[in-house]
Amino acid sequence: MDRTKSAFEFAYLAKIHSFSMLPSSIHTLSPTVSMAMVTELLADLGLDPSWVDKAIDRAGIAPELLQEAGARISVEQFSRIYRQLVALLDDExxxxxxxxxxxxxLKFLCLGMYGAPSLEIALHRFRSYFRLLLDDMGFEVTINGALTRIALIEHVPPRRSRVLVHEIMLKLVHGVASWMIDRKIALARVDFAYPRPQRAADYVYLFPGPVQFDQAQTAxxxxxxxLQSPMRQDMKALGTFLRNAPADWLFVSFSEKMQTHRVRDxxxxxxxHKPTLESTASALHFSERSLSRRLADEGTTFQAIKDELRRDMAIQKLLKTRMPITAVAAAIGIDNLSVFNRAFKLWTGSTPGTYRRLGAGRKSRDAGG
Incomplete structure (x- = not known):
């Protein structure tokens, strides 16, 4: 198939335009996504540049943000551009x-897992399904007493960014399994068969559990x-799950929360109100030392969580509201506009005003702000 024929590409975009604008099921402020995930998703596909421009515009992403090393986008924006690529290439x-x-x-994968008496049997079907479909990669499920290991088996190197492929395929099995039993599966440990990537700070939300890099296999x-949990989803729920893909399996919210998530919430x-470590620890019924130790065990700090939340909230308000920049700063607990400008540039590489102009997308840019 010649993927450089723009007429064919735009026809696919027209086909999925209304679908890509469907609201996500994510209702709370979700973590933002590194722009590196988008650039890796689009790289080396041989797509016509005009299609790429159109696709990122329809996802609400300004082309200029692709050049910003620290740029961030919303989960919804990433999901929209992912779905557009799926429709264009006919490749999930x-x-x-x-x-x-x-x-x-994905639909037939989930249908194949329906009727399984337990997650253990469903995962056996999951593994068998991909063994039939894929020559390049498979899954291995090993039960070893109290822990079960689910590993990616790489038969040949991926054709795209290895980091991105491993991230998405590992989240696929985790997200689908969690969704099928209607229970977010807590991760006891996660291994990655590559060096620590620059966006590793995001893994506390993508892979909430102890993470190790440079391992022999991704698992x-x-x-x-x-594994003894029964399947709990019905056919009506499947439709919603598929419409929201990949958001509902890639960026899942957790009921079995890490302490990092409780602090962020x-x-x-x-x-x-400018919360401090002391006030937060007290509200969550910890001493400062105990809370700091628990966060350190999860690979983060109170200040890092606070700064990441400030960044994500500021980006959401800049892109989705007409709030004056001074009001955005106040909403995240920063009274001084100069301090906010410096902090935001450190987080994203741009000042708040520039980021709003670049990243608001066509609708937000027309609305002003």
């Missing part, structure tokens, strides 16, 4: 492997008790 893993996974692959470890309602 856009260019990852030597054989495309045609549209409908996740979960409590074996999850608390701070989200308190940023304007």
């Amino acid at each position: 893993t856009p260019g990852f492997f030597s054989r495309p996974l045609r549209q409908g692959t 996740l470890y979960v409590d074996s008790e999850y 608390y701070l989200e309602a308190q940023l304007a």
Whole structure:
């Protein structure tokens, strides 16, 4: 197939335009996504540049942001551009492997898991399904007492960014399994068969659990008790799950939260009041030392969580509201505009005003702000 024929590409964009604008099921402020995930998703596909410009515009991403090393986008924006690539290429893993996974692959995967008496049997079907479809990569499920290991088996190197392919395929099995039993599966440990990437700070939300890099294989470890969980989703829920893909399996919210998530949830309602480590620890019934130690065990700090939340909230308000920049700063607990400008440039590489002009997308730019 010649993927440089713009008429064909724009026809696909027209086909999925209304679908890509469907609201996500994510209702709370979700972490933002590194622009590196988008650039890796689009790289080396041989697409007509005019299609790329059109696609990122329809996802609400300004082309200029692709050049900003620290740029961030919303989960919804990433999901929109991912879905556009899926529709254009007729490949639910856009260019990852030597054989495309045609549209409908995820649907039939989930249908094949329906009726399984337990997650253990469903995962056996999951593994068998991909063994039939993919030559390049497979899954291995090993039960070893209290822990079960689910590993990616790489038969040949991916055709795209290895980091991105491993991230998405590992999240696929985790997200689908969590969704099928209607219970977010806590991760006891996650291994990655590559060096620590620049966006590793995001893994506390993508892969909430102890993470190790430079391992022999990419794998996740979960409590074996999850394997006895029954399937709980029905056909009506499947439609919503598929419409929101990849958001609902790639960026899942967790009921079994890490302490990092509890701190972030608390701070989200308190940023304007300038919460401190002391006040947050007290509200969550910890001493400062105990909370700091728990966060350190999860690979982060109170200040890092607070700064990441400030960054994400500021980006959301700049792109989705007409709030004056001074009001945005106040909403995240920064009274001085100069301080906010310096902090935001450190976070994203741009000043708040520039980021709003570049990243608001066509609708927001027409609305002003």
